[in-house]
Structures are given as C-alpha cells and as structure tokens.
Amino acid sequence: MRRKTRQIHVGDVPIGGDAPIAVQSMCTTYTRDVESTVAQILRLEEVGCELVRVAVPEMEDALVLGEIKKRIHIPLIADIHYNHQLALEAIRQGVDCVRINPGNLIHGRKALEEIVKACKERGIAMRIGVNSGSLDALDKQAQMQRIQIRRRSDGVVERSDPAEERRREREQLAERMVNKALEYISWCEELDFHEIKVSLKSSAPLTAIEAYRRFSQRSDYPLHLGITEAGTLVPGAVKSAVGLGILLAEGIGDTIRVSLSAEPEQEIPVAYEILRSLELRNRGVTFVSCPSCGRVEIDVIEVANEVERRLAKVQTPIHVAVMGCVVNGPGEARDADVGLAGGRGKGVIFRKGQVVRTVPEEEFLDAVLKEVASLLPEHEARLVYPEGGIKESAGRHRTRDEGITEIPVLRK
Template identity: 50%
Template sequence: MSRQIHVGNVPVGGGAPVTIQSMTNTRTDDVAATVEQILRLEAAGCEIIRCAVPDLAAAKAVGAIRERIHIPLVVDIHFDYKLALEAAAAGADAVRINPGNIGGEDRVKAVAAACRARNIPIRIGVNGGSLEKELLAKYGGPTPEALVESAFGHIRLLNRYDFDDICVSLKTSSVPNTIAAYRQMAAQSDYPLHVGLTEAGTPRMGVLKSAVGIGGLLALGIGDTIRVSLSADPVEEVYAARDILKVVGLRREGAELVSCPTCGRTKIDLIGLAEEVEERLKTVDKPITVAVMGCVVNGPGEARSADVGIAGGDGEGLLFRRGEIVKKVPQSQLVDELFRLIDQI
C-alpha cells in the first residue's frame, strides 16, 4: 500500500478511495471563467482540479479562484519556479512541477521550502516529452526506465531539502510504456501515484487508451488518483474517469448499463433502445445494473445478474427483474415501463 498525502482536505494514497482529477483549459487569470468551469467539473464529479500557471497574473489569481470553489486546487508550474512560490503563497493546495524544466537545485530548494512551510504536497510530474537530456541520451528515448530514474532523481533532490510530501506521475502517450513505468515505480517505492496518459487524444481514442492504460494499472492495484487527458471539454474527462473506476470495480455509483451486441435473432431496434436507456440513466443515482437484451428467448437468463432489464421480441418485449419475468409490453412502452420499475427499486 502507498503512503498517504493530503491535497487540501482530500486524502491520496494509503488506502483512500481513488480520486478523480481534471485540468482547466481557461486562462487562469480569467477568474470568472475558470471558476465557472471548475464548478461544472465539481458537478460532474471532479475531486481535485489543476490549473496552469504560465505567468504572474495566473499565479496571483489562484487565491481568488480557491475562495470560490469547493475542491483542492493544484497549480501546474513549468520553467519559472517563482510562479510556484507565488501560487503557494496565494493558497494553492498542491504544486506540480516537472523535473526536466524547473531549473537548478537552488530553485527546487526554494519550492520545497515554500511548500514545506505551508504543508503543501508536491507532485513530481515526469513526462516523456520533457525528460532530462542526459536520461534521453542514456536510454535512447523516453523509456519506462528513463521515466522512473527521472522520478527517483527528483525525489532524492527534494529529500535533500527535507521534503517528502510527494506524489509521482510518469506519463507518456504510449500505453505500454506508461504501464511499464508505473509498474516499475510501484515495485520500488510507496509514494502515491497519480496515474494517467499524456496527450491521449480526442474522446474516442483518448478514452480507449485511458481505459486500457489507467484501468489496467488500477486492476493491478496501482494508482491513487487519476486524470483522463482528452482533447475535449474537461467535463468529458471526469465522466470517463468515473466510468473507468466503475468498470474496474473501484466505485459503485449511479446506474450501469449492460446490453447485448445484437444478432440475427434480434427483431427490434436494440441499438436505439440501448442508446435511449443509456441517456435516461444519466439522471439515475441508484447503484443498479440495467440490462437491455435483444432476444426474449435467453435475454432474461443472460442478464440474470442485472437488477432490472428489458428483452426485445417482435414488436414487443419482456420486462424482467433479477432474471424473473415481470410482464410483456409493447415495444413502444418498453423504456417507459423499465423506468417505472427502476423508480420502484
């Protein structure tokens, strides 16, 4: 088990539930726009938010943003260590720095001192695209071994300055390399791990890559907090992260849909029914499993583990509960009858 740190009032690691993170894409110095986006992310289920701090105006905005949101705020710092000092003083809950571009040891020492004074953890954000040149030369590229060595080098540097309130991430855009790096890191240390892929892509491939990479690591017991990185509205990152946690079995929240892939026996618009049910389930908070099956012959049996479900026939279908048939209804009424049954649970 990893050790535990606290990002604001949120525990990370040490057996705490895996938390969901995202990152704003507004200008951080636009306080109103940034707060509005964070509040939307909170409503979607985001539990830790990160903001880019590229300049002094952004650093100075941290305090005003923090006062108007309800989840911890992590500042993302590149190149200029003074921005980390400013943001920490303004009220940031954690600082993310990249060991490949923060600068010399004196700068790291200053950031460590500022964070230690305020009990602010530091995430060492190792990224395949900005590794130290000597490591790239040593390993011939951003290999898993290079990522891990970079992380440990920066851990030692922070430890030298009496700082050990650390979380680590080792991100690349390659699923195999990312998985390998996190597995090596987890085998060699107990620091909590922020898990994700960088530049994962647009929602279709980005969610797929993240589900394989993040989900695979979580299934191995590796990972304490996650971010799904997408070229999309950050709210989509949160929805994807919630789905990954549910599929991996780490959360039981809201409704889960199971549906069959259809076959030659299917005589109803199963795809349309499944999509309609999925959309309406977004407002259902009950931790239930709902099945949409295409065949009345074996649908209820195959979906016996579902709490409720429907199985289609020819212009009509069956409504069932835990594998037991409740009644037969016309196809046009199937979905409405299903949700009436859900309301009774």
C-alpha cells in the same frame, strides 16, 4: 493485491494507503476566465470528478486561483511550468496541490526548493510529474520499424528485430524517467518534505506501464496514473483503459486521469468505468447493453445511448441493463437492479430480478428511467425522472419482414 503506498492528502481527499483510487481531470478553459473555469469545474463535480487541475501559464492565471477555490467543492491543483513564481503565488492563493516538473523550472533545484518550503508552510501536497516527452527522448520509431538486413563476412545473413529494438528503447526511456523522479524526490526529502505523489506519463501505454512498474518497485510514494495525449474519445479511452487497466490490475496506482481530446466531463465516466471493471470502485451506473444484431427487433442502440446519457450524473452505485433480444436479454436484465428486455415492439421491465410490467416500445425510456429513479436518493431521482415523467420516445422499431420503421427520435 493493491500496492501499499504512503498516504498523503490533497485538500480533504486522501491519496494512497487504503484510500479509494481518486478520479481527477483538468480544465480546458483559460484559468483567468473565472466564470468559465468555475462553471466547468462544477460540471465536472456533477459527474463525479474528485480533484481538478487548472493550467497556470501566466501570473494573471495565478492571481484568480483564490476566487476559483472559493466557488468550487473539490480540491484545486495548479499546473506549473518554467516560472516558479507562479507556483509561489498559487500557493499563496490557497490551492491544495501544485503539479511541478522540476526538470523544466528555469532555476532548477533552487526554484524547487523555494516551492517545497512554501508547500511545507501551507501544509499542501506536490505532484512531481516526469513525462517521457520532457526528457527529449530521441524519436527512433521510423528507424526501428525497418528490418535491417546485412551479410556478415562469413556469408551469414542477419536480420534486425524491430520489436526488440522498440522494447530496448522503451526500457531505457522508462529507466531514465524513474531515475529523474527519484532524483527530484531526493531534493524534497533533504528538506524533510514528503507530501508527494508522482506521475510518469507517456503517450505510449507500454512506456508508461514500464515506468510505473519500475518506480513502484523502488519507492512507496503514491502514484498518479495517466496516459498523456492519449487522443480523441475512442482511441484515447482505449489506450487509457489498456495502460491504466494493466497497472491497476497489478495493484499499481492511487489516483488516475483519463486524458482525452474532448470535454473534460467525458473523461470522468471513462475513468470510473475502468475502475468498476476491475472492481476497484463502486460508484455510479454499471451499464450493460447488447451490441445489437440480426436477432434484435428494437433499436437497442438508440435506447441504450439515451438511457446512458440521462444517467450520466448518477453517483449512487446501480446496475442497469438495456437488452434487445430473447437470447441473452432476459438473463442480463434480470441480473441488473433495473433491466429492459425488449423485442418485437415491446419489452419486459425487471426490478431487482422481478418482472414489473410489459410496456410498448414508445414507453421504454419512461419505464426504465422511472424504475431507476425509484432506487435513487431524491436529489438524483429528480435528475433522472422529472415530475410528469418522460414524454419523448427513443429508438426506431425494426422487424425482419418490414425493415426499419421510423418513430420520433429524441433531439440531443
């Protein structure tokens, strides 16, 4: 069961309580570059981002937040460090939330109190963020990874346990993070401010999991989940799926961000895939494709990648399958809203479990996207299947007798 938290609002997006788990991201642009920042946020909106955070390192960035806010359609969160005057200006500019780490504000509690008063006056929320790195935790990894061996005076040989050392250090760090977050919350509560969400991030998934678990046992404030500095696309997605997935499966978490060293638009599909896999959100395309093997006689990888790319902006819940062999293909394709079961240069198109037609390999892309478009609202259908249809082909024909024969491949 999902943990019951108090509900707050960031703009018009409810966080906590019974609200859906919200998906957010953060811009990579210099905020003062209004055109680039707005353009990136609009791209994020297209792929389903529900809240967006921007960095505000200097006053020049804070002063343009109002202009950015006027040109976007999702709540805007200002990320503030060190100088609380930046937060006060961001609030004056009309942002929907400020993200603060009270531990690094130059004037400490006094600065936080000024920010809280401004948030109360404007009726906006605050995110209190406590990252493991911000606690100046000692890096003992190299020491802990060595097995220490010593002989006692009675002759018994003792061996240290590196895994146990890491576990103990992780628990200590997580407890410090939670205690700091609760301390900062108490400062806000003394001012009768409760529009708070909390993040307890770490680049180590097990540390983040431990911190979020401990906090959820001691407070009902909503939690923003994230594995910070998770890495590039593949390792970052894996670490986020492990860390966030475990917590979400335990009912912990009210909003999430997948942090990747990639374009922020790539974070959103990963976040929704995590939520869909746990049946926590039903938004966008549930995509199934086979991994390919020696049974396959079409280039299912190329076809699947191209179909997925063209469906990236679809937000309507729909199940699409691209399969390439006779073993699992027909069953998976029949179970989807739209499915392709291909083999030997041709494929069967399924729609809602019924066979629609058989098409040659060069028409796979057109046939699949046309059927998907027929199930979508008009504005999304036009994105997926433009007037005139899909003229290009995707993939390469392959047979066990002849090897792989090239056919024209789409230019990305």
